[in-house]
Amino acid sequence: MSDTPRISQNSVLDVLEAEAIHVFRETAAAFRNPVLLYSIGKDSSVLLHLAVKAFAPAPIPMPVMHVDTTWKFREMIDFRNQRAEELNLDLRIATNDEAVAEGISPFTHGTHEYTRIMKTVALREGLDKYKFDAAIGGSRRDEERSRAKERIFSLREPGHRWDARKQRPEFWRTANTRLSEGQTMRAFPISNWTEMDVWHYIRRENIPIPELYFSKPRPVVERDGVLIMVDDERLPLREGEEPMIRNVRFRTLGCYPLTGAVESEAADLDTLITEMGQAKMSERAGRLIDGEGASSMEAKKAEGYF
Numbered sequence: 579m580s581d582t583p584r585i586s587q588n589s590v591l592d593v594l595e596a597e598a599i600h601v602f603r604e605t606a607a608a609f610r611n612p613v614l615l616y617s618i619g620k621d622s623s624v625l626l627h628l629a630v631k632a633f634a635p636a637p638i639p640m641p642v643m644h645v646d647t648t649w650k651f652r653e654m655i656d657f658r659n660q661r662a663e664e665l666n667l668d669l670r671i672a673t674n675d676e677a678v679a680e681g682i683s684p685f686t687h688g689t690h691e692y693t694r695i696m697k698t699v700a701l702r703e704g705l706d707k708y709k710f711d712a713a714i715g716g717s718r719r720d721e722e723r724s725r726a727k728e729r730i731f732s733l734r735e736p737g738h739r740w741d742a743r744k745q746r747p748e749f750w751r752t753a754n755t756r757l758s759e760g761q762t763m764r765a766f767p768i769s770n771w772t773e774m775d776v777w778h779y780i781r782r783e784n785i786p787i788p789e790l791y792f793s794k795p796r797p798v799v800e801r802d803g804v805l806i807m808v809d810d811e812r813l814p815l816r817e818g819e820e821p822m823i824r825n826v827r828f829r830t831l832g833c834y835p836l837t838g839a840v841e842s843e844a845a846d847l848d849t850l851i852t853e854m855g856q857a858k859m860s861e862r863a864g865r866l867i868d869g870e871g872a873s874s875m876e877a878k879k880a881e882g883y884f
Contacts (some may be wrong), residue, residue, distance in 0.1 A: 591779050595628065598767035601730060602632035605765045606639055608755040609712035612765075613670070613705070614642045618654045619831040621716035621768060623661075624776055627785045629714075630665065640714075641668040643704055643769060647696040648678055649833040651809050657788045668837050672704025685814060690878075696833075698883040702738045705762065712755075712763040722770050724876035729753075730769045735859070736760030740880050765867045776852050792850065793827040793842040806840040829857075 605612050615627055616622045629638045644658060662669040674682075677695045680833075684692045705713060719726040727742045731753040734740055738761075747753045755763060768776070780787060798805045799819045806813070808821045813835060826839035827850075844850040 587778055588782065591775065591782060594768070594771055594775060595631075595779070597770065598625075598628045599632040601765055601767035604753065604755070605712055605714055605763075606633070606803055608753075609763065610714040611708070611710050612640045612714060613708065613710040614638065614640055615713050615715045616642045616644045616658070616669075617716065617831075618644065618650070618658045619716075620776055620780060620791060621718065621787050624768060624771075624779055625714070625716040625786045626661065626665070627783055637666060638668075641670050641708070642715075643670040643708075643710075645697055645704065646834050647674045647700070649684060649696070649812075649835060650809070650836075651788075651790055651831065651834045653788055653790055654831060657786075661846065667826055670704065670708065671702045672707075674700040683812075684833060689836060693878065693883070694881060698878060698881050701883070702711065705738065710762070711757060714765045714767065716768055717764075717766045718771050718773070718776075719769050727876075728764070728766060728769065730766050731755060732766065733757075733765040734762045734764060738762060738856075739823065742876070758876065761800065774851070774854060777847075778853060781847050788831060790828045790831055792847075793825050793845050795823045796826050796839065797821040798824050798826060798839055805841070806837075807834055807839055808812055809834040823848050 579828045591822070593744070614625065616626060626638075626642070633639055646655075658669075661667070662711060674696055677699070682692065682695055686692075687695065717725050717728065719728070727738070727743050727745065729748055731746070731748065732740070733744060733746060735744070748754075757763065773780075779785070793795055797808045798822055799808060799813075799815065800806075801816070801819070805824065809813075823838075824841055825843060827842045828837060828839055831837060842850075842853060
């Protein structure tokens, strides 16, 4: 029998929660005009919950911004609006209206260009419009290799460009939050969390999340080995494609034409956590925007992508 003391899951979550709340409070204190980025998914849901805890009983002392490509799952938008009302959020929507008017979609410009125009450009424009100098996001180091290079406080050069070589060291957990003209900061309170930490915390804290994470019969088409949900009439069906009903859920959420579903029977949180403990594929394997080469995410981040 090993003599190594076991650390309980709750103890781990307590430490992670304390660190995240410290990052929230440090960001609110150090920056003139911070914003909380909200993508509606599980990580963002945890982030929102932590923000409430960090500043209670006062309201969250910063706006919440969602980059809306207009191609999100309809359930996501309903969930976003419901949470904004419940928490009385100062919700700002960042959309590239010019691109929407031009009819830019995942099908007309390819995933890379679509993501650049509808996400990266929209995010940069939204941050500039309100003159935010710090953006708090829900990225985790374990999601993807370029995100593992980020510090908790991650500097962005003018134009929101990210340079991995200019990451500031964080000695003794003390962040250098000083900004020069044109620079902004990203802050990642749950950077040190794993995907399983997020799920365990959601269960412990009873945090609301979109129903899309749970399995139920949904209409999908199988395209290039990926199950794509037919969320509305805008999805152009290829010759021979016929939507079929499968028991599916989503491990990550994004634009529905670019987010692969997984077949699953996990219709509740306990079953989902058990299923996740046995998963062999990476979390973002179903995100088509990541499937453009090993440097894809890092290249997007260098351009200002979240």
